[in-house]
Amino acid sequence: MSLSLDPTFTELTSDFVCGTRDITGAPWAGKSGIHPIEGGAVFTTNGAGPHNVQMFVLAPDGTVLTALPGYWNSEDLALELDFAKKLYQVWIDPNLSLETKRFKFVQMHMQHIVDHPAAMVRRSQMQGFDKKFEAKNRPNSDTILAKTGGDPKFGGFQFKTTDVIMHERMAAQPFVNYRDFNVVAFSDYGRPKYDKKEEGELAPPPTMKKAKRHRGG
Amino acid sequence: MNNRVAEQCSVKRVKAYNIMRKHLAIALALVLASLAGAQGKRAVAPAIASANAIRAVDEIHWHTSPPEMTDIARKEGKLIFYVHMLGSLSGCT
Numbered sequence: 669m670s671l672s673l674d675p676t677f678t679e680l681t682s683d684f685v686c687g688t689r690d691i692t693g694a695p696w697a698g699k700s701g702i703h704p705i706e707g708g709a710v711f712t713t714n715g716a717g718p719h720n721v722q723m724f725v726l727a728p729d730g731t732v733l734t735a736l737p738g739y740w741n742s743e744d745l746a747l748e749l750d751f752a753k754k755l756y757q758v759w760i761d762p763n764l765s766l767e768t769k770r771f772k773f774v775q776m777h778m779q780h781i782v783d784h785p786a787a788m789v790r791r792s793q794m795q796g797f798d799k800k801f802e803a804k805n806r807p808n809s810d811t812i813l814a815k816t817g818g819d820p821k822f823g824g825f826q827f828k829t830t831d832v833i834m835h836e837r838m839a840a841q842p843f844v845n846y847r848d849f850n851v852v853a854f855s856d857y858g859r860p861k862y863d864k865k866e867e868g869e870l871a872p873p874p875t876m877k878k879a880k881r882h883r884g885g
Numbered sequence: 886m887n888n889r890v891a892e893q894c895s896v897k898r899v900k901a902y903n904i905m906r907k908h909l910a911i912a913l914a915l916v917l918a919s920l921a922g923a924q925g926k927r928a929v930a931p932a933i934a935s936a937n938a939i940r941a942v943d944e945i946h947w948h949t950s951p952p953e954m955t956d957i958a959r960k961e962g963k964l965i966f967y968v969h970m971l972g973s974l975s976g977c978t
Binding site: 671677680681683684685686687688689690691692694697719720721722723724725726727728729730733749752753756846851 | 944945946947948949950951954955957958959961962963964965966967968969970971972
């Protein structure tokens, strides 16, 4: 959804070469319900569904400039696309050593967290079921901001927002080529399977039989 | 006579292409909104999701070959936007 809306759409059509990869069966890929093509859709929070979708911005030589796990709002995605262009200027700067480039990469990713608009931060709350999963299964996860002071239903933990998690994890892999990029370390948080009830009340869900037929199952 | 048959075949091919394109588009919409979606969020009517997705699929050329993407990016001096998705554009996600 966010790809077809401006400002992202205009950015993608004018400044990027676009590609897709089916990650079904990949070690980091999650599971999902069946989504037939007649189905509806939902707007959701930034970073929702990190195992199912990952978006990368690469330099022409395959160097990962930035990446985003899961769904992202169009405005927020556009902001990150612009940020990637700035990182690319660092990457191709002939006056900088590789070490300096990597240092700047880390610095810029961490600074971008601070620069995120308040609306983006509000849109970046981790899903409740992902918080529950992290609290129960990964009490030492890097997604946890503090172990006290949070909602009791999430073990009392306070969680970082997904826009923070994304940049912190990117900063751990400065200017790495796509073939060497650790997708698991980058995208693994929350439940691997989602039950999002995205049909809402707008469309009746198709029968499972019909859905499976679409999938060839 | 032959011309008329050829014309009818051509119309059928265009219709089939349009249907296939629509299906691809809807699947793309589901990739980032439905597949990554979560509980209790604003729902989007299928017709709207479909229209948005058709735009994305029609007007953005989606490559599936990484070498092809990098070649074009080098030639055109562009960055690459590469989406990992669970499923494919040509069917259910």
